[in-house]
Amino acid sequence: MCSNKKEEADQYIKQNKHKINNQYRLNYHLMAEYGWLNDPNGFIQYKDMYHLFYQHYPYESVWGPMHWGHAISKDLIKWDYLPVALAPDEDFDSDGCFSGSAIEKDNKLYLMYTGHVHTGPNKKKDYKQLQCLAYSQDGIDFTKSKHNPVIGSYQVPENSSKKDIRDPKTYKVGDYYYTFLGSNDKCGDGQVLMYKSSDLINWEFVSVIAKGNNNLGENWECPDLFSLQSKDVLIVSPQYLNANKADFTNIYSCVYMIGNLDYNIGKFEYNDFYPIDYGFNFYAPQTTIDSKGRRIIIGWMTMWEKEYPTHSNGHNWAGAMTIPREITLKDNKLYFKPVDEIEKYRSNEVALNNIKLNGEKTFDTYGDSYELQVVYDAEEASEFGLKLRANNQEETVLSYNKKDKTFILNIDKSGIGSKGERRTKINLINNKLNLRIFVDKCSIEVFINEGEKVMTSLIYPSKDALEIEAFSKGQCNIELLKKWDIE
Ligand code: FRU
Numbered sequence: 001m002c003s004n005k006k007e008e009a010d011q012y013i014k015q016n017k018h019k020i021n022n023q024y025r026l027n028y029h030l031m032a033e034y035g036w037l038n039d040p041n042g043f044i045q046y047k048d049m050y051h052l053f054y055q056h057y058p059y060e061s062v063w064g065p066m067h068w069g070h071a072i073s074k075d076l077i078k079w080d081y082l083p084v085a086l087a088p089d090e091d092f093d094s095d096g097c098f099s100g101s102a103i104e105k106d107n108k109l110y111l112m113y114t115g116h117v118h119t120g121p122n123k124k125k126d127y128k129q130l131q132c133l134a135y136s137q138d139g140i141d142f143t144k145s146k147h148n149p150v151i152g153s154y155q156v157p158e159n160s161s162k163k164d165i166r167d168p169k170t171y172k173v174g175d176y177y178y179t180f181l182g183s184n185d186k187c188g189d190g191q192v193l194m195y196k197s198s199d200l201i202n203w204e205f206v207s208v209i210a211k212g213n214n215n216l217g218e219n220w221e222c223p224d225l226f227s228l229q230s231k232d233v234l235i236v237s238p239q240y241l242n243a244n245k246a247d248f249t250n251i252y253s254c255v256y257m258i259g260n261l262d263y264n265i266g267k268f269e270y271n272d273f274y275p276i277d278y279g280f281n282f283y284a285p286q287t288t289i290d291s292k293g294r295r296i297i298i299g300w301m302t303m304w305e306k307e308y309p310t311h312s313n314g315h316n317w318a319g320a321m322t323i324p325r326e327i328t329l330k331d332n333k334l335y336f337k338p339v340d341e342i343e344k345y346r347s348n349e350v351a352l353n354n355i356k357l358n359g360e361k362t363f364d365t366y367g368d369s370y371e372l373q374v375v376y377d378a379e380e381a382s383e384f385g386l387k388l389r390a391n392n393q394e395e396t397v398l399s400y401n402k403k404d405k406t407f408i409l410n411i412d413k414s415g416i417g418s419k420g421e422r423r424t425k426i427n428l429i430n431n432k433l434n435l436r437i438f439v440d441k442c443s444i445e446v447f448i449n450e451g452e453k454v455m456t457s458l459i460y461p462s463k464d465a466l467e468i469e470a471f472s473k474g475q476c477n478i479e480l481l482k483k484w485d486i487e
Contacts, residue, residue, distance in 0.1 A: 005087035009058045009067055013084075021315035024442035024460060027369045028345060028486050029301065030054075030079045030321040032069050036061050036311075037319030039167075039222060039284035040298045041068055042085075042102035045291060046109050046139050050076050052298065052321070053085055053111070055099055061311040061318040066096035066116070070140075075341040076296070076324040085134075085142045086113065092130050092149045093117070099167040099222055100131075101286065103177070103200070109139045110200060112179060114166035115149055128153055129166045131181070133200060147201045151179075155205055160193060161186050167222045169286075170200070173263060179203065182220040182236060185211060190220030190238050194266045207266030210234055210257070216273060217241035217253065222284040225261065225268075228295055229329045232261040234268055235276065235297075237284045246406075246423040247275050251305050254283055256334055274333065278424040279409060279446070279455035281306075282322065295327045296339060301443060301456055309417045309460045310442075322456055323438055323445060335451040338438065346371060346484035355478040357384070357470055365483055366466035372437040373482040374470075378402055378428055381476035387469040388439060389414065389461040395469075396444060396459050400433050407433075407448055407455075415461035424453050432479070440486070 013034045020034060031037060035058040042053035049072045056069030068086035071079040086097040093115030100113030111134045120126025130149035134142040153162045165183040172178070177197045184190050191211035195203040212220075217238025224235040234257045241253040248255075254277060259270030276282065277299065285299035299322045302308070308318040325336040350365045358381075368389065376384055378400070385399030385408075397410040405428075410421045426448055436447040446455045470478060 005089040006067075006084045009084040009087055013058050016316070019316050021310075021313070023463070024310055024315065025317070026320050026440045026443060028077055028342070029323065029440055029443060030071055031317055032056050032058070032319060033081045034316060035059055036063055036317075037069060037300075037321075038063065038302065039099045039300050040286045040321055041099050041113065042111050043286040043288040043298060044102040044104070044109070045288065046102070046104055049074060049139070050290070051102065051109070051139060052079065053102070054321070056084070058084065061308065061316055066098055068097055068111070068113070075344070076339050077341050077345060082140055086111065086144075088116075090115070090144055090148065091117070092132055095123075095127070098129065099284065101169045103170050103172065105200060108135045108137055110135045111142060112150075112168045112170045112200070114168065116166075127163055129163060131168050131179070131203070145201065150201055151195060151203045155195075155203065157193070157205055157208075159185050160191065160208065161219075164219050165193070169224050178263070180209070180223045180225055182223045184219040188218055189214065190217045190236065192220060192223045192234065192236065192268070209261060209266050210268040210270065212238070216255070222286070224285065224287050226287055226289065226295055228327065231258050231329060232268065233258055233329075233334065234261075234270065235285060235287070246425070247278075249422065250280060250303055252283055252303065254285060254299070258329070258332055258334075276334070277454050277456050279422055279457040280411070280418065280420065281458045282456045285322075287327065294339070296324050297327055297336065298322055298324045299456070301458065307418055320443065325451075325454070333452070336447065336454050337451045338436070338447065342371070342486065345486045347487065348485045350481075350483040352481045353479065355470070355481065356475060357472040357478060358475040360469060360471045363468045363470070363481070366468055367439070367483075367485055368461075368466055369440050369486055371484050371486055372435070372439070372468070373480065374435045374437070374478060375480040376400070376433045377477040377479050378431045378433065379474075379476050381472045381474040384472040384476045385470070386435075386437075387467070387471065388437070388444065389459060389465045390467040390469055391462060391465040394461050394465040396461070398435070398437070398446060402428070407453070409446065409455050409457060411457060411459050414459035415465060417458065417460040422455060422457070424455070426453055438486070
């Protein structure tokens with residue numbers, strides 16, 4: 001079975017994209033050109049361009065049979081759309097081309113992805129997942145391998161689900177290719193499986209490299225694994241991970257573990273796991289390494305089973321990616337920093353220094369698409385923070401509570417869409433709090449203390465909610481406030 005489903009999808013997008021309502025379209029984040037987007041896929045730098053694919057349903061602003069959308073960029077910020085790369089048009093992927101990764105081999109660009117296939121009438125329960133390969137000479141036009149599926153159900157070990165086994169992350173070490181799949185042990189624990197190959201086509205199961213211990217969710221999605229400064233880092237997105245105080249309070253979470261992977265025996269030793277992001281909307285990230293040696297992560301800046309106002313209000317699109325972030329390792333923790341390229345897009349600088357504050361202050365600058373840097377010296381204040389995207393009725397509140405050593409994001413009054421609060425403990429450094437905030441139409445990303453923690457959330461304020469205010473209970477000093485528009 002082969003069809004022209006890719007061309008159909010491209011045609012549909014072309015004919016319908018004028019129907020997009022731009023009210024909440026982001027200025028410097030990647031979205032689908034039309035319809036639905038979820039996980040980032042196949043993130044890679046290939047022939048000097050960054051390629052990012054994404055889970056895509058082009059026909060509606062809801063999840064549906066998955067295609068792979070495709071965009072390229074020179075600088076990770078401004079993306080151009082390319083034709084749909086994969087469509088569900090073969091027996092081994094008839095109900096969806098699910099998430100996966102990209103790798104270069106012999107100058108060709110390979111995509112390794114999961115074919116989702118229904119096996120009975122109950123689509124929620126009756127399905128299998130197979131690992132597949134596609135390749136391209138030019139990085140644009142992809143052909144599915146005649147060897148598909150390259151990892152079939154018979155290659156899944158006994159102690160692993162044959163249904164939920166997906167999202168291959170593939171890379172090469174020495175003479176071998178390795179791929180890592182997210183799955184579960186059929187007894188309630190998520191796990192990652194490792195396979196090995198010398199040609200990307202013939203794969204041999206090695207082992208379960210890591211699993212939860214009744215403490216890390218029921219199923220793991222979207223594994224990513226990389227080495228950083230002599231450590232190995234495993235990222236997974238666990239489903240139904242129980243909340244632990246303020247951590248893991250979203251329906252699905254995203255965690256990282258720092259350890260060591262022994263490729264010979266296929267064991268990843270780790271001690272602890274941590275959230276990657278502390279906001280409402282961050283899931284299923286992918287990383288890549290680029291020619292500058294940077295390890296860069298990009299996440300799906302949405303979340304399953306949430307309200308999607310751009311869908312319910314008929315705007316004909318839903319889903320966006322985070323800003324790509326460079327990862328570094330410090331004191332056995334990951335730090336995240338927006339890639340430097342974002343700075344090229346700054347304009348209209350506003351810079352203020354040493355503002356003593358006890359009470360509230362509205363600044364003479366505003367916007368819905370900007371970067372803001374603020375350094376507070378807490379001085380005598382018990383609580384201080386910012387109100388962004390504010391007008392008479394609306395505000396998105398960022399605050400720091402000194403007694404609880406807690407940073408709080410509150411979106412109860414952020415406009416339409418989900419409400420709530422996210423909290424995380426973080427220490428002041430020499431009594432100072434350093435915030436770097438990116439606001440883009442319907443998103444906010446807050447990098448706290450040089451990326452020690454990050455909070456990412458979607459907000460849907462009114463068009464005129466543009467004010468920027470600061471507040472403090474007791475005196476604080478805003479040592480520095482810098483703002484740039486980013487368009
Ligand atoms: C994660 C995920 C993946 C799957 C894809 C389907 O968000 O559930 O595990 O491949 O989305 O769109």
